[in-house]
Amino acid sequence: MTEPKGEWQLIDLIRARSRFDPAAVPIGPGDDMALVDLGESGCLVTTDTLLEGTHFRLATATPRQVGYKAMAVSLSDAAAMAAEPVCAVAWVGLPEGRDMAFAEQLCLGLSDAAARFACPVVGGDVTSWPHPLAIGTSLVARPAGVEPVRRSGARPGDLLLVTGDLGGSVLGRHLEFVPRVKEARLLARAVTLHAMIDLSDGLSTDLGHIARESGAAAEIDAGTIPISSDARRLAETDGRSPLDHALNDGEDFELLLALAPEDGRRLVREKPLGDLRLTRIGRITEGSGVTIVGSGGKRQPLEAGGYEHFRSDGGDSS
């Protein structure tokens, strides 16, 4: 790559802030590629991009939060596979006029997430340009102790469980969420997970991914969806129902899992995640598509991101 002004300073910053275990990262930042040890396992790879104006606004997010979020969205993908994060690389398209202090704050945010999940940033690419901020990460993970949990393994009869509370993350949670890396691995060790996904696009969309990839249908019970206090606060001002927010807002980065009924019931009973709520919200069935069952037993299709559909319904339960 053509090297911009400032790239070397940033790499120096990353180097200074990071202590790489030479056994785990034999070659760190500063060479053409970083080398990481993976033992004998394969390697999982993902990439995510955050674009200013679409995934964050610098009026309401600090650059450190943006850096954190850039790593956290990829860490959430590792969680969704029940995988162990190994390392990440990051890239930045830096708006001209932003100074080194701004870039350092981005790096600090990346480092916050990297340190919290023992997932070092081992390389990067920074270029200035006269346009808004674009930042992304690619993350390498490995299956360690448990098989990667795919989207495609859900079977008719499975229960659907979700972690945490949903909706309204735009009020701030989307910048500071904790990727469910540890929780996912804990669940995958406790029971056999048939399918899992992280809720990045919203329950209505992401459940559709599981159903489609698994060649099955899914139905959820409107009255059981765990609705966040943020979703209720938003609903007070915008005329959408709290349920609508919980189903469609996206960027919750909670986990949605499908598993055998006895395993699902056991998890709900035993609360292996402690304070983090684990809620049974529905089931996998034969067929295709996603259905939502209202409080009166009324069934209707749940479209991906289909909050307009629900708005016309005058709000469902809760």
Add this chain to the structure above:
Amino acid sequence: MTEPKGEWQLIDLIRARSRFDPAAVPIGPGDDMALVDLGESGCLVTTDTLLEGTHFRLATATPRQVGYKAMAVSLSDAAAMAAEPVCAVAWVGLPEGRDMAFAEQLCLGLSDAAARFACPVVGGDVTSWPHPLAIGTSLVARPAGVEPVRRSGARPGDLLLVTGDLGGSVLGRHLEFVPRVKEARLLARAVTLHAMIDLSDGLSTDLGHIARESGAAAEIDAGTIPISSDARRLAETDGRSPLDHALNDGEDFELLLALAPEDGRRLVREKPLGDLRLTRIGRITEGSGVTIVGSGGKRQPLEAGGYEHFRSDGGDSS
């Protein structure tokens, strides 16, 4: 990530165009992460970004060329380590108003490079935004058969060799260059390479990286630098010397290597790369910094990207 319109179509396109060997890529695109088999070796990672207006202009590059270049710059990093590319992930910030056909051409370009180097694109992230095109790839490679060749292993007394011809890539070569993946591995198997880098930023800058990382100095002989016909063509119109272009233009994506004198002489004599020129251009010495030795024996510091320095010198040799 919040999912944009069109992402699923692009993933379908990638899936349709790619036949993944299930032993090598047990989990391909469409899940939260892709899984690739690496055998028992570690894993090399790099990332690169191309920004419209900085790394390409859509007035002079087709989207297919841009897609190709996005993969090729990361493949060139793998070449610089003498590593074997395994897989890549790609992300795109797509300007609003660009249609599916445009996005497909980008994917085709990625696929062109992926197919040529057996390096499948196993994941991706595409988001529309009302700004210029940003595209990047992250690439996973593995050391297969030869140890990764670092920037930091050059030793005083080493010869410096470079592949191909340098300068003027902006006339078109920067969009269609062939990453020296095979050549690098061939050289690394033939002799012990002490240090290697791909010439992305230009010889003056990239040689500086080798010198600095190796804790040594480097000197090159102006009269030996292999100057491309593109560099000569450019020089006819812009008043800079052909040598200036060869030293500073960047994006040649040729290989610069440091190795023991006997090995260097052997490579130059035996021409293991066939038609691809392999030129001895200088040596590693004690000290620090990079020096260029003119045709009359005049020595002067070579600054990174320092073509203005050379311009004021009225052009050196050739």
